[in-house]
Amino acid sequence: MDGTLTAEDTWTVAGRTFRSRLIVGTGRYKDLPETAAAIEASGAEIVTVAVRRVNLSDPKAPMLQDYVDPKKITYLPNTAGCFTANEAVRTLRLAREAGGWNLVKLEVLGPAPLLYPDMPGTFEAAQVLIKDGFEVMVYCADDPLAAKRLQDMGCVAIMPLGAPIGSGLGLQNPAMLSMIMEQVTVPFLVDAGVGTASDAAIAMELGCDAVLLNSAIAHAKDPIKMARAMKLAVEAGRLAHLAGRMPRKMGADPSSPLAGLIR
Amino acid sequence: MPSDVTTLTLNGESRQFTHPGGEPLSVTALLILLGLDTKKVAVERNEEIVPRSRYAETRLENGDALEIVHFIGGG
Numbered sequence: 001m002d003g004t005l006t007a008e009d010t011w012t013v014a015g016r017t018f019r020s021r022l023i024v025g026t027g028r029y030k031d032l033p034e035t036a037a038a039i040e041a042s043g044a045e046i047v048t049v050a051v052r053r054v055n056l057s058d059p060k061a062p063m064l065q066d067y068v069d070p071k072k073i074t075y076l077p078n079t080a081g082c083f084t085a086n087e088a089v090r091t092l093r094l095a096r097e098a099g100g101w102n103l104v105k106l107e108v109l110g111p112a113p114l115l116y117p118d119m120p121g122t123f124e125a126a127q128v129l130i131k132d133g134f135e136v137m138v139y140c141a142d143d144p145l146a147a148k149r150l151q152d153m154g155c156v157a158i159m160p161l162g163a164p165i166g167s168g169l170g171l172q173n174p175a176m177l178s179m180i181m182e183q184v185t186v187p188f189l190v191d192a193g194v195g196t197a198s199d200a201a202i203a204m205e206l207g208c209d210a211v212l213l214n215s216a217i218a219h220a221k222d223p224i225k226m227a228r229a230m231k232l233a234v235e236a237g238r239l240a241h242l243a244g245r246m247p248r249k250m251g252a253d254p255s256s257p258l259a260g261l262i263r
Numbered sequence: 264m265p266s267d268v269t270t271l272t273l274n275g276e277s278r279q280f281t282h283p284g285g286e287p288l289s290v291t292a293l294l295i296l297l298g299l300d301t302k303k304v305a306v307e308r309n310e311e312i313v314p315r316s317r318y319a320e321t322r323l324e325n326g327d328a329l330e331i332v333h334f335i336g337g338g
Binding site (some may be wrong): 025026027028029032035048049050051052054056059060063064065075077078080090093094095097098099165166201213214215218 | 273274275297298303305307310313330331332333335336
């Protein structure tokens with residue numbers, strides 16, 4: 001490393017290689033132009049998208065694809081809002097038909113107010129989807145056994161939460177994330193919980209392959225500026241991880257030599 | 264019910280479609296009637312995907328439940 005992120009520092013999921021280690025959501029923006037501008041500023045090469053019923057009373061309403069070109073940006077369809085394995089599987093089959101993408105983000109959620117990952121439902125859906133030829137990046141609990149099991153089933157990325165979806169609480173579980181990471185050989189991402197740039201940097205310093213976030217940008221006062229902040233934070237965190245941080249010491253250790261002091 | 268009226272549940276709402284000649288309504292014809300761009304939507308009929316390649320040959324029947332979806336912003 002020469003101090004810059006070179007083209008060689010890439011990561012690969014399901015055979016696809018990316019330079020950006022930031023995946024951003026496309027929800028909760030003011031409008032589609034702001035969505036597009038925030039994605040641009042974030043440098044993300046992958047965006048998550050939701051699958052929803054078409055508004056049949058307004059068939060000519062602008063669609064996401066008109067603003068975010070799926071030929072340039074990899075769409076990662078998600079199952080946000082799915083509370084059962086069956087809903088998630090149906091949703092992703094529709095997504096595959098709509099866009100032809102096998103690479104998907106699976107999330108099966110428990111009830112509000114936590115929307116915590118429902119792991120039995122997640123296992124059930126993952127099994128069906130993998131058998132059906134999907135490449136599943138999976139949102140999950142910060143549970144080492146669950147993470148290992150999902151990897152063994154064939155999930156292509158393990159993505160535990162750092163805090164509940166949209167909470168912006170930052171990583172509440174860095175030690176557990178580090179421990180899970182030790183057991184995971186497929187890409188490991190923090191998905192959910194990031195509130196501001198330093199949270200994203202911490203995730204990358206821990207050694208995550210990438211970070212997935214949405215609300216931290218979309219709900220910032222200035223989403224475009226925050227998108228840029230996230231891009232820089234993810235790069236900074238990645239560089240710090242590669243650089244290797246200094247050891248923590250319980251005491252001072254001066255930087256200036258003690259020899260040659262005037263007396 | 265006359266053979267040229269088909270009642271469908273579209274995205275959870277009951278809708279009736281009249282079409283001439285008693286010819287069954289295809290998915291292609293339905294999407295045209297709805298004014299939708301077939302390239303940007305996906306269709307599920309009675310919880311089974313209808314592949315785009317079969318829109319023309321898939322004939323809809325009274326009582327069919329269809330979900331017509333597209334991509335929107337999401338996290």
